[in-house]
Amino acid sequence: NAGVTQTPKFQVLKTGQSMTLQCAQDMNHEYMSWYRQDPGMGLRLIHYSVGAGITDQGEVPNGYNVSRSTTEDFPLRLLSAAPSQTSVYFCATIGKREQYFGPGTRLTVT
């Protein structure tokens, strides 16, 4: 089992570009989440999903879109990248009690 996978591992974007961060899981978990991690600020919830076809906003949703067409995949779309979106992005699934995190995507917006 791969658990939670994320692609790409690293990405550099120019201001205004758009892109999609991919997240996939093979644990058949209903709940999935996207977080961003900035230095000294912990993990902040961007969007989450409680099942296929259902998504909701987290703490910092502006500038990001998500969709959940299947249980396995939960992509995060940056509509028009801004330098403030430079961060490390983690996707996570939620099991019976704990969250399982992917390895992260390091995004730099210049």
Added chain:
Amino acid sequence: GQQVMQIPQYQHVQEGEDFTTYCNSSTTLSNIQWYKQRPGGHPVFLIQLVKSGEVKKQKRLTFQFGEAKKNSSLHITATQTTDVGTYFCASSYSNAGKSTFGDGTTLTVKP
């Protein structure tokens, strides 16, 4: 929504010394989870506490949940260099898809 405050932000210790990080909330928490993130890595689940006054141990790590379920602590006895990393507390809402993380305590251990 729920917020959890974590202190201290940084802690530097000599190998062999003890370490404690604290997590506090102004509201009653349904549960508290602890995660460890190694430098350059991703958060990894350590433990979940759900009962008032609960204490759990994992080798040199001791986790406590306060009687009022508004605070929690993680204590490491006799730190080792393998303990370095950032320790986060987190609490999930009644909707399990939504969790709040503390800002973490970054531990460095000098050999």
